[in-house]
Ligand SMILES: [Mg+2]
């Protein structure tokens with residue numbers, strides 16, 4: 195029987211909407227819109243696009259941006275219950291995020307501990323905000339992901355009997371979804387899973403995610 199292991203996105207998944215988009219809407223000059231379109235249409239890589247987006251912002255804004263991101267973030271219903279569910283069932287739960295440490299870490303703090311939190315990092319020591327990429331693509335990914343979810347999945351080396359569940363919503367989850375045994379998807383990710391014939395189910399809340407995983411445990415498809 196397969197052992198479930200969960201890789202959960204952060205922006206637009208744990209939170210109801212994308213924190214980077216919210217930050218840009220609030221603080222960035224209008225050029226950010228074109229960069230956003232280029233990222234979403236995959237004309238430029240996530241790494242390049244997100245780096246350029248944050249370079250539009252002055253490092254002096256650090257405190258304002260951090261405060262705004264934390265206050266603005268709405269957690270998707272059922273997340274707390276979902277984290278408890280994974281803990282009770284001893285299902286490893288990793289947060290893999292294309293978001294940035296200065297808002298990902300404080301927002302997740304009250305739900306900790308996780309088996310791991312992977313996200314990008316930030317440097318406010320220069321004139322504008324610089325994004326650091328501690329989880330770049332390995333030699334098997336040429337997608338220039340920024341925070342490379344498939345590389346993280348490979349690095350964790352889950353084992354032959356693992357059943358990899360990817361939860362996500364958008365462009366940063368596409369490569370991870372291709373490596374998943376099952377995807378819980380919203381929004382753009384859901385459309386792409388349909389288009390590419392990836393084994394998936396849509397969801398609205400984390401209660402839906404609990405139900406979908408529980409179903410598979412009950413029929414004996416998964417053991418934990
Ligand atoms: Mg997302």
Ligand SMILES: [Zn+2]
Nearest residue numbers: 331335339342
């Ligand atoms: Zn990659």
